[in-house]
Amino acid sequence: MAEHLNSSPRMKRFLAWLPLAALAIFILTPLLSSLIYSFFRADGSFTTSGLTGLADSGKIVAPLMRSLVVSVLAAVILVVTLVPAVVAVHLWAPRLRSVLSILCTLPLVVPAIAIVAGLSAVLRSLAAQGRGSLGMQLNTMLQSQDLPLVLVGTYVILCLPFTFRSIDAGLSTLPLRTLFESSSILGAGLGTTLRRVIIPNIRGPVMFSVFFTFALSIAEYTVAATLSINTLPVFLNTLSSTNFRGSITLSVLLNLTTWLLLAAATVSASRFGHRPSAVSEHDEPEADEPAVSQAAGAFRKDDETP
Amino acid sequence: MTSVPQSSPRTAGPAGAGSAPAGPRRRRALSPAWTALAPIAVIIVLFFVIPIGGMVATSLLVPGSEPGTKTFGLDNFTALGSGSRSMALGNSLLLSFTAATVAAIFGGLCAWAISTVKSKIVDSITAVISSVLANDGGVPLAFSFIVAVGNTGYFTALITAVDSTFTLYSVKGLILMYQYFLIPTMILLTLPSFVSLRQQWREANTSLGGTSLTFWRRVGLPVITPALLGAWLLMFGSAFGTHASAAVLIGTGGFPLIPLEIAGQLAGSAATGGEGVAMALGVTTGAIAVIVLIAYNALMKRSAKWLNT
Numbered sequence: 001m002a003e004h005l006n007s008s009p010r011m012k013r014f015l016a017w018l019p020l021a022a023l024a025i026f027i028l029t030p031l032l033s034s035l036i037y038s039f040f041r042a043d044g045s046f047t048t049s050g051l052t053g054l055a056d057s058g059k060i061v062a063p064l065m066r067s068l069v070v071s072v073l074a075a076v077i078l079v080v081t082l083v084p085a086v087v088a089v090h091l092w093a094p095r096l097r098s099v100l101s102i103l104c105t106l107p108l109v110v111p112a113i114a115i116v117a118g119l120s121a122v123l124r125s126l127a128a129q130g131r132g133s134l135g136m137q138l139n140t141m142l143q144s145q146d147l148p149l150v151l152v153g154t155y156v157i158l159c160l161p162f163t164f165r166s167i168d169a170g171l172s173t174l175p176l177r178t179l180f181e182s183s184s185i186l187g188a189g190l191g192t193t194l195r196r197v198i199i200p201n202i203r204g205p206v207m208f209s210v211f212f213t214f215a216l217s218i219a220e221y222t223v224a225a226t227l228s229i230n231t232l233p234v235f236l237n238t239l240s241s242t243n244f245r246g247s248i249t250l251s252v253l254l255n256l257t258t259w260l261l262l263a264a265a266t267v268s269a270s271r272f273g274h275r276p277s278a279v280s281e282h283d284e285p286e287a288d289e290p291a292v293s294q295a296a297g298a299f300r301k302d303d304e305t306p
Numbered sequence: 307m308t309s310v311p312q313s314s315p316r317t318a319g320p321a322g323a324g325s326a327p328a329g330p331r332r333r334r335a336l337s338p339a340w341t342a343l344a345p346i347a348v349i350i351v352l353f354f355v356i357p358i359g360g361m362v363a364t365s366l367l368v369p370g371s372e373p374g375t376k377t378f379g380l381d382n383f384t385a386l387g388s389g390s391r392s393m394a395l396g397n398s399l400l401l402s403f404t405a406a407t408v409a410a411i412f413g414g415l416c417a418w419a420i421s422t423v424k425s426k427i428v429d430s431i432t433a434v435i436s437s438v439l440a441n442d443g444g445v446p447l448a449f450s451f452i453v454a455v456g457n458t459g460y461f462t463a464l465i466t467a468v469d470s471t472f473t474l475y476s477v478k479g480l481i482l483m484y485q486y487f488l489i490p491t492m493i494l495l496t497l498p499s500f501v502s503l504r505q506q507w508r509e510a511n512t513s514l515g516g517t518s519l520t521f522w523r524r525v526g527l528p529v530i531t532p533a534l535l536g537a538w539l540l541m542f543g544s545a546f547g548t549h550a551s552a553a554v555l556i557g558t559g560g561f562p563l564i565p566l567e568i569a570g571q572l573a574g575s576a577a578t579g580g581e582g583v584a585m586a587l588g589v590t591t592g593a594i595a596v597i598v599l600i601a602y603n604a605l606m607k608r609s610a611k612w613l614n615t
Contacts (some may be wrong), residue, residue: 030450088342111547117588118357153353
């Protein structure tokens with residue numbers, strides 16, 4: 001019996017490494033394959049034809065710019081609209097919290113293809129109202145190749161589940177009511193409080209949301225392709241028929257970028273997640289209210305190094 | 307010190323919301339909430355509620371008795387039962403079921419392994435990489451698989467040595483490719499449950515004379531099963547709705563799948579009038595998704611009872 005107890009943990013730990021090794025091989029293989037293919041020809045010679053092929057045609061510029069603009073806009077709009085909403089729901093309308101939570105989790109299960117199908121139907125009905133009508137104008141504006149607002153809005157929706165959860169968890173750790181009351185005692189309105197008190201304290205979740213939304217938007221294919229808007233992934237797909245090696249190279253670059261962004265998002269979420277920032281305490285100086293000083297003291301704790 | 311005049315949202319609030327100033331205090335406190343909630347509500351309505359509503363409405367519209375008119379009817383849904391659509395539905399269900407099951411087995415195994423190994427490095431790598439990979443279902447994934455195990459891929463010979471009928475551009479290839487993001491999803495979802503299997507339970511099992519097998523059969527698996535089933539459901543839903551990587555790999559021809567059918571119908575609908583069918587497909591997908599979500603929530607509540615996760 002003692003033998004059984006002694007040997008089985010070690011055996012178990014050895015056995016446990018096997019599936020992990022297999023998984024690591026499975027994950028790394030496609031990645032290494034595309035990396036190798038981008039730079040080495042079939043006979044083993046090194047080549048940069050992939051990279052040069054990308055730069056030559058110059059056709060990459062427009063989709064790249066489009067994707068960047070859309071992604072930045074989506075990230076900014078998501079944070080600017082979601083943070084006040086979650087704050088509001090925590091502070092003033094707790095009953096709406098479950099409604100908001102459900103609304104923000106639905107895009108996780110409703111697949112992008114269903115959302116874009118509905119979007120397509122709505123856009124078509126807008127266009128069907130005839131030339132020059134409001135519907136038609138709305139339709140063209142949303143889908144304009146220069147600034148596809150329809151993509152921005154849809155990407156915000158697609159990113160809601162994860163970012164809502166993150167911001168929600170971050171806000172739950174804050175003494176929100178105290179912060180708000182002390183802040184308004186000192187004369188700040190809603191906007192100032194949000195900007196200078198709340199957001200610095202949820203820096204982790206906000207950074208996570210920004211990175212995550214950016215990464216998802218820049219790599220998103222389904223919605224853009226179905227609406228025939230030429231973003232980077234869509235361009236990537238069409239490139240594969242003319243310059244396969246170039247498209248593989250681009251896909252490696254895109255993949256690495258997305259991975260780095262998502263990794264940065266995850267790391268920033270965990271590193272900045274829990275500690276309240278010391279920055280905001282500048283806005284809440286000496287105050288008589290014990291609650292305020294308690295809140296300020298909580299921020300000051302980080303500052304004091306022994 | 308003069309107090310800064312209240313910023314506009316606050317002053318606009320009570321006036322804008324029209325709530326009586328003399329009303330109960332709760333009413334006035336709600337007003338800034340509406341201003342704060344308005345932007346996200348606008349976005350959600352514009353880009354989520356309206357599309358879904360439009361989708362449902364369009365799916366119920368069928369050509370009326372006179373040409374050019376539309377009435378409500380269920381024709382689009384009955385059309386799902388025939389032709390390429392029913393094949394697509396069958397294929398999608400089969401693919402999602404198999405992919406989710408395979409991922410559940412391997413992913414569960416890996417989650418157990420990670421919780422058993424108890425190494426800090428593995429844990430931190432897992433935390434970062436699993437959430438990265440779980441969201442990685444797009445075009446680059448398909449390309450890397452084409453390069454690795456496509457028709458002229460580096461490792462195709464290896465795989466065909468084991469299974470000579472394998473080709474990437476088929477069900478088997480899709481299942482293999484889907485594992486790339488399904489297994490990390492499974493690990494992400496079930497690792498907390500494996501970790502919270504308490505040591506005391508194992509010790510109790512051993513002191514009562516049971517082996518590892520007994521532990522898993524009598525204690526471990528029954529406790530974890532709700533979490534495992536919930537994860538399987540989510541993976542089923544996720545595989546069902548995956549479009550990007552499948553579209554790159556298969557296009558709209560070879561192997562009908564529901565997301566590809568939807569995309570195909572949308573692209574060609576101006577000519578063939580298949581828009582209603584595409585919407586019906588979309589509604590079906592959405593309905594499956596909602597059912598998955600409800601079932602998942604129920605299972606999670608069950609799991610939380612035992613594991614406090």
